[in-house]
Amino acid sequence: MRFKKVQLENFRNHSESSLEFTPGVNLIIGGNAQGKTSILEALSYVCLTKSFLQQSDFTVPKFGTDLFAIEAAMEGDRSSLNHARIVYSSGTGKKYFLNRNEVRRSSEVIGMFPIVMLSPGDFALTTGSPAERRKFADMVLSQISRSYLEELVEYRRALKQRNKILLDGKISNILDKDMLAAWTDALVAHGSRVMTKREEFLSDFQETFKSAYSTLVESGEAPGLYYEPSFGSRDSVQDTFHKELERVSRVERARGATLVGPHRDDIRFVLNDRSLKEFASQGQHKTFLVALKIAEFHYIRKMLGETPVMLLDDVMTELDYRRATSTIGVISGLGQTFITATDMLSFDEKFLDTVSTRYHHVKEGSVVYEHVGI
Template identity: 35%
Template sequence: MQIEELKLKNFRNYRELTLCPHPGVNLFFGRNGSGKTNLLEAIHYCSLGRSHRVTNDINVVKNNESFALSSVSILNSLGHRKIDVRFHPDEVQKKAILIDDKKIARFSDMMGCLCCVIFSPEDLGLIKEGPSQRRRYLDMMISQISRPYFVALQQYRTGMEQRNAMIRNYRATGTGNMSLLSAFEETMASPAAVIIKERRRIVGMLSDIARDTYQRISDTDEVFRLVYHSSVKEETNIEEILCRLFRENREDDIRMGFTSVGPHRDDLILTLNKNQMKQFASQGQIRTAALSMKLSQMKILKDLSGEDPVLLLDDVMSELDRKRRASLIGEISSYQTFITCADRNDVDCDKVQAVWQVRASDGEASVEQIQN
């Protein structure tokens, strides 16, 4: 899979941009604040329909403008496709997603059209921070290869919001309709089971790939492992077990005001030689582990979708030492890649097929291809 053309209108600090990237490795360099990450964000916007760094889409609309547009033309094994994502803050339906100029009815219809993996310095948080980053990592990866998973995530979230609203109301008033609460729990249990089963399956595959990748990059025999840690330990009857857990936790949940059990509380446990990484790992080991997780994500997406995902590397080169940089470049050479960095010397130029300079003047960005 490759991006043939990227077009932006009023996206962040881009008033208008048309860019035809190379199918291999593209390097974007420019001063801090020039608009490099904005470019990667725009690609991500067309892949998952949302920004990778903000939850409120209003931020992607260029200041003082009424809409933002990010559009990519892609080529995959099935042929050419165009994906447009427009955001109009003042319209009733704020976000419109078009595939080949036709508005899609459901958000899930865009999943997998443009598979991409983004790796940025914040991804070190995958190892160091709390479980929500690791759940997000799994959710973004699996949503791109399994539409039923993405739909299950949406259904589960809606069900949980309803259950949470009910238990808060119960807490405030002291009464509530228990049979309605039970009905919400049943509607949550079915998508929750889909989520847990799929996460378990993918983490099983991921753990083997990440272990090998880690050993290759670090040139050690240290064993990196990923294990999915769920509130449901059993392999079968997950739905019934969850319904029971929701019921058993009702009293505590009403007291706390939220749902305390379910896949939204699960975690990915990361160990190195059986020691929990969060407590034991050095900075270098953390970097290698985060890099291995991202490269394994690429491999899983490729193996399960049959398409090469597009790789977005935001400012990670300066974070890696020479050896890890070389490993990374070696591992990515078959993918279309967008690398950003402030200093173009951070990347070995003979591994780069196209070099682009990003500049901003008067708050507006422009991109120009230069000789490499």
């Protein structure tokens, strides 16, 4: 798919901005704090119904206002046209309209307009906590499988309720055993399906990832990624999950929280059989991350039959020059790409020769100038 245009109203520092896009590379150029990332954030709202920066909706309306709106037009790989309108006000909350019909559940939209993002926050994926890696798996799976997203939502709901019962029990010394049993059943039912899907995904994703990595590195490095569930299961995941919860039940009551389940999963990243986190160089971490993102693109396209849009925020500052240009070179050939950069000087247009490029200059929350080519 590709974005054809977008209009922002009171979105961050943009009062009213309107942009038209090329199917090739869209370079969003401007100094610091002028409103570049905000444009990518608005596109992420269209695709994911929320901010990719994981910010709450109420932070988004332009200071001094209490509502924002986004309108966007998208074209699918098979030429289908879609129009999205998102409006938010502090009083009525957020509403998403697709072709003028209100969308009630975000799972109806997520996956229709697939995206792959690479932004400064993503560098925590290989260096940070397991939560970062779960987020990665969830982002890919949610876009390719509506049922996964629905299971995940239900799992989180059951987890929240179960934790509340355990915590209330700890504080009051009276445990509501019937309620606990009911939410344990829900937790196990949804959690087992989440774990099974993650397991299938990561073994399937392995090959796509290895070939993406090999396009970035000459040779001699063997990368891998492996699912590390919070518990291993020899028989059915569901039975083992129940047994594990029984095993830790005393500790759970003492702590007032659920201690096993997919909210404790991790993904182990390795390079030449050694843990990436412990042994890799900075540069190897960065290459690993870029390979994950390129593989994410290929995997989503294969599974959905729809080409994702790539959003690259600030890669010129996060990656060294050589890595940034080779990354942009590879990614810009894949499909529609959005790249933010503080200036055009650091930008080597040579690798963009073969794709159409459109420049959008942003200043103080306005798009001051748009042009094609240099």
